[in-house]
Amino acid sequence: MLHVAEAARVSVATVSALLNGTATVSAELTQRIEQAIRDIGYKRNAIARSLKVGTTRTVGLTVPHITNPFFTDVVSVIQQAFDRAGYAVMLCCTDEDLNTQDEQIRLLLDRMVDGLIVARVGDGGILKGIVEDANVPVVLLDRLCESVDTDAVVLDNQRAVFDAVTYLIHLGHRRIGYITGTSDISPMHDRMIGYREALQAAGLPVTEELIRSGNFHEIDGYNATMQLLSLHDRPTAIFSANNPMVIGTMKAIRDIGLSCPEDISVACFDDFPWSDVFVPQLTTVAQPVQAIGEQAANLLLDRLAGNRDAPPRKLVLKGRLMIRNSCRPLGPVAQSVSA
Amino acid sequence: MLHVAEAARVSVATVSALLNGTATVSAELTQRIEQAIRDIGYKRNAIARSLKVGTTRTVGLTVPHITNPFFTDVVSVIQQAFDRAGYAVMLCCTDEDLNTQDEQIRLLLDRMVDGLIVARVGDGGILKGIVEDANVPVVLLDRLCESVDTDAVVLDNQRAVFDAVTYLIHLGHRRIGYITGTSDISPMHDRMIGYREALQAAGLPVTEELIRSGNFHEIDGYNATMQLLSLHDRPTAIFSANNPMVIGTMKAIRDIGLSCPEDISVACFDDFPWSDVFVPQLTTVAQPVQAIGEQAANLLLDRLAGNRDAPPRKLVLKGRLMIRNSCRPLGPVAQSVSA
């Protein structure tokens, strides 16, 4: 900027004023400055600017795994929203590990991000302190946190699973296996409640042997399914509360020589673009990823626009049961066949 | 840092020296400073540091669409690699649009990223100038650029498609539809050559009516497939050169009332985690996403470590044909049935 100022024979203050529109600059100087900028190929150094104005127009986004299609989609939407608003997004993957998450958040905070969107993992960590300090606004995504009271957008997970399991019950299923992730994050906790309540509402027993948990990965879904399928009285349907794990479920069903939906019905959380193209077409609980991403971005953008004092806002969106053909109705005959 | 210095009754220079290990600090002062840092909860301001040292330990990454599973995986790998090296990653999606890409790159450059990994779109734009200025190192990912001579890691696309199409020919297919993206990016260009050469090597004619192109989206694949399937002499196999588009291909096949592989064989580029779980299990060309991501990150990290003068390095990796059951052998009888 100094060079530009010299070339245009003005002060740096005038150049800055012109660039920021903070003061009126005469036509003549405007002309000279713009010429100098072109000649020199000057680009404003946003780092120096950030240091002075105390804002980086950059936000941090952490998710457990970007390869989980739910997060892929949400990240995509969030990125677009911030892009439109002129913000850059720093992306971090925490790999479902609390220490990693804390490191990533520190990294982001070091770089003076203006705000944070966090699909948190585990409980505890430095997040609580950051929210309490209230220096940088935080929006929780997908996963609430008991101890952290801040803006959030989540799904009504309990209701979504309740509906899905109730659907299975209406089809005639009585023994419904349930595969969950670790229950220290709110969606898994809430989904589990939805499962139990659906059974109870239908007067069915909650059988602990039908509930298996894993660490969100395909292999965990595979192992859990293997266990369920080797029960002496195996379930006629399986609901997987996590998307990557359902791949494992399908592989286990295949490897054990069964087929879906003939031998076992399957439903799961999160929709895929290809859900209705391949066989079986999976019945899923679709999350409104577009809305989730946009709302999360909007909550943060609103804080960044200066609305700091409003009390924390929690947005709860509804899932949608996408009924396809991976769950089959169970008549008395069918039941005895598959049992 | 000023506050820390005051609290510890030392100069800021000493605090800085301790933090950076650039000079030896006596045990006593070290103790006092560390205590002060804890008391105050001091965090070093990386923005101010960046301004002074001229480096941000941040890199920019642009991809056309993060929802394309190939890019999802590669982004994930790259993010992890830079995370390990203590770098933050700013992610941008260019939506296959050159202007958007240019804006994103400017945004990243404004923020003084130390380097750039670009899965470019279109040709031209500001990339060429940036590489020539050589201020920030650039690594091209997946897509080469005639006019831009810099580090790159790409697939041997021509060979990969040659192998896949040759496989189809060996199965007995003679009329093989080909669906490509816009040919202004190198992979599409090279894959097309692979297709043509495979046909020629087998003494088969290259029929232009069997070649359709679209803009990388599912809907484009759908339309292209619809066109191919309504030819009076329709192909017995379709190869889709782009992953999202193959979803459209499958939907078109379904909507038109045909089935794969009975009526039409399908193969495509890029593997999915679920490729071998659902029916039909797609035959695909798998890219070594892990290697691609790591190599790209390594090329850039090497430049960032100071190796600026080495000539541009082009890494070409091999694809792998994953043969599953979405392509069926075509005997004379089968051929007449499907024709």
Place this chain on the structure above:
DNA sequence: TGACACATTCGAAACGTTTAGATTAGCGTC
């Protein structure tokens, strides 16, 4: 005792902006 080397520590000038407040010029008014 003075000179010298060495280890610590410090003062102050950068880095490239923004911005508050000072200065200057131009103009109308009385």
Place this chain on the structure above:
DNA sequence: GACGCTAATCTAAACGTTTCGAATGTGTCA
């Protein structure tokens, strides 16, 4: 012609670090 007002421009002090070179103190050796 002095005065005040406005508009345009400038000067200089930040922002929070790093880093160069100087200053200080301590011990060693001739």
